[in-house]
Amino acid sequence: xxxxxxxxxxxxxxxxxxxxxxxxxxxxxxxxxxxxxxxxxxxxxxxxxxxxxxxxxxxxxxxxxxxxxxxxxxxxxxxxxxxxxxxxxxxxxxxxxxxxxxxxxxxxxxxxxxxxxxxxxxxxxxxxxxxxxxxxxxxxxxxxxxxxxxxxxxxxxxxxxxxxxxxxxxxxxxxxxxxxxxxxxxxxxxxxxxxxxxxxxxxxxxxxxxxxxxxxxxxxxxxxxxxxxxxxxxxxxxxxxxxxxxxxxxxxxxxxxxxxxxxxxxxxxxxxxxxxxxxxxxxxxxxxxxxxxxxxxxxxxxxxxxxxxxxxxxxxxxxxxxxxxxxxxxxxxxx
Ligand SMILES: [Fe+2]
Numbered sequence: 536x537x538x539x540x541x542x543x544x545x546x547x548x549x550x551x552x553x554x555x556x557x558x559x560x561x562x563x564x565x566x567x568x569x570x571x572x573x574x575x576x577x578x579x580x581x582x583x584x585x586x587x588x589x590x591x592x593x594x595x596x597x598x599x600x601x602x603x604x605x606x607x608x609x610x611x612x613x614x615x616x617x618x619x620x621x622x623x624x625x626x627x628x629x630x631x632x633x634x635x636x637x638x639x640x641x642x643x644x645x646x647x648x649x650x651x652x653x654x655x656x657x658x659x660x661x662x663x664x665x666x667x668x669x670x671x672x673x674x675x676x677x678x679x680x681x682x683x684x685x686x687x688x689x690x691x692x693x694x695x696x697x698x699x700x701x702x703x704x705x706x707x708x709x710x711x712x713x714x715x716x717x718x719x720x721x722x723x724x725x726x727x728x729x730x731x732x733x734x735x736x737x738x739x740x741x742x743x744x745x746x747x748x749x750x751x752x753x754x755x756x757x758x759x760x761x762x763x764x765x766x767x768x769x770x771x772x773x774x775x776x777x778x779x780x781x782x783x784x785x786x787x788x789x790x791x792x793x794x795x796x797x798x799x800x801x802x803x804x805x806x807x808x809x810x811x812x813x814x815x816x817x818x819x820x821x822x823x824x825x826x827x828x829x830x831x832x833x834x835x836x837x838x839x840x841x842x843x844x845x846x847x848x849x850x851x852x853x854x855x856x857x858x859x860x861x862x863x864x865x866x867x868x869x870x
Pocket of ligand 1: 750
């Protein structure tokens with residue numbers, strides 16, 4: 536009799552848990568995310584969100600073309616959200632009218648959001664220098680000095696990270712100045728632009744060049760990678776332009792691109808700005824949180840050492856992008 540009761544309760548228990556599992560899955564919404572970045576960077580955030588909300592995140596990754604895809608699909612969107620590692624892509628989407636307005640977020644400084652998109656994190660474009668140069672100070676403008684002829688490496692000038700930096704240079708100095716600058720920068724290159732940010736640091740380590748430009752968080756990614764850590768024996772990041780307008784800052788951000796799944800999408804967006812999620816961004820990704828309640832990780836703070844950041848408006852940077860692309864093309868920067 537006892538065994539029978541145990542068996543029956545076991546069956547009831549199994550049925551109840553099955554019911555709970557099914558109803559939970561039904562309650563959850565699937566939020567589709569377009570991203571040009573691999574999901575692993577933000578995986579801890581997705582896991583946390585799925586656990587908190589019962590919603591599911593479906594990650595659609597492609598290395599290229601998602602902005603164009605979003606714009607083509609704007610009347611019948613496939614994805615709900617566009618996650619971007621750069622301001623330019625968010626502006627392209629907004630200019631094409633492929634996004635849905637979002638409320639102004641009280642957790643984000645006003646200069647880092649519009650009703651079209653909001654920033655999630657900030658990243659600095661620093662200069663990586665060979666330690667033998669013994670530099671404490673350097674500026675983006677210094678990269679064209681004659682003494683650095685054949686000693687600079689960069690990735691493609693057309694990569695959004697560089698386009699954003701170059702757009703800021705136009706904002707500070709004007710187009711004519713920039714055209715002269717970029718010709719001289721090309722003349723100072725040790726090799727044709729190639730690879731990603733980390734490949735430039737590898738090239739400094741390998742003796743190909745002495746200076747490069749890269750985002751600050753790659754320093755920590757290399758430090759945490761047993762194969763890349765050794766590069767940092769010879770190379771150090773410097774926050775540029777501390778004697779002038781400060782180091783260039785770009786953002787990662789988010790736009791909602793589908794009205795149909797709006798509530799769930801906004802819920803995910805607000806989660807990414809929560810103290811909890813911003814802590815994960817700060818500590819796992821070593822980016823600067825936009826939410827002022829959350830500080831950068833200790834090691835980021837130690838590296839940045841209260842560095843001054845360029846306060847220029849992101850919209851102004853965005854407005855110079857076309858001029859940058861035209862000049863890069865004209866002088867064939869990558870060729
Ligand atoms: Fe990156």
